[in-house]
Amino acid sequence: MNASTSVSNTSITRRLEFDAGHRIPNHDGQCKHLHGHRYAIEITLSGEILTHPGKADDGMVLDFGDIKRLASKNLVDIWDHAFLVAENDLVVVNFLKTIPDHKTVLLDRVPTVENLAYLAFTILKPIFSDAFGDRLYLSLIRLYETPNCWADYSGAVFNS
């Protein structure tokens, strides 16, 4: 990047929705029961606006269709209509194994919305960097468990 080039940092967000079941095994309220949510995930990418006169992506950070395609294939289609379960929640893991062809996603942590946002970010971050290099980056995952409850994850914070 030479000194005469200005760098803009613009963020774009694609929202996708999916249905999934979960439970929080040690919750002291309703969340310990098997139940589901209509989750909404907002995937935010940041980078420079492309200057490609005459090309389809002129004036874009990235085509929204590319975000949908990569996020669906690598995350949303896998979690949609699945039961998201902590691998150490053995009573549920073992129960789900008794259902033929059940769509179960084993997680290394309890499926709170905070942990799911973290996991979604961890899965998708390298997908976008492998596809687009350093011209853009996954800057935020916002995951709604309900319309009024959500978690944001934007990567590790390094101490300086």
Ligand SMILES: [Zn+2]
């Ligand atoms: Zn829940």
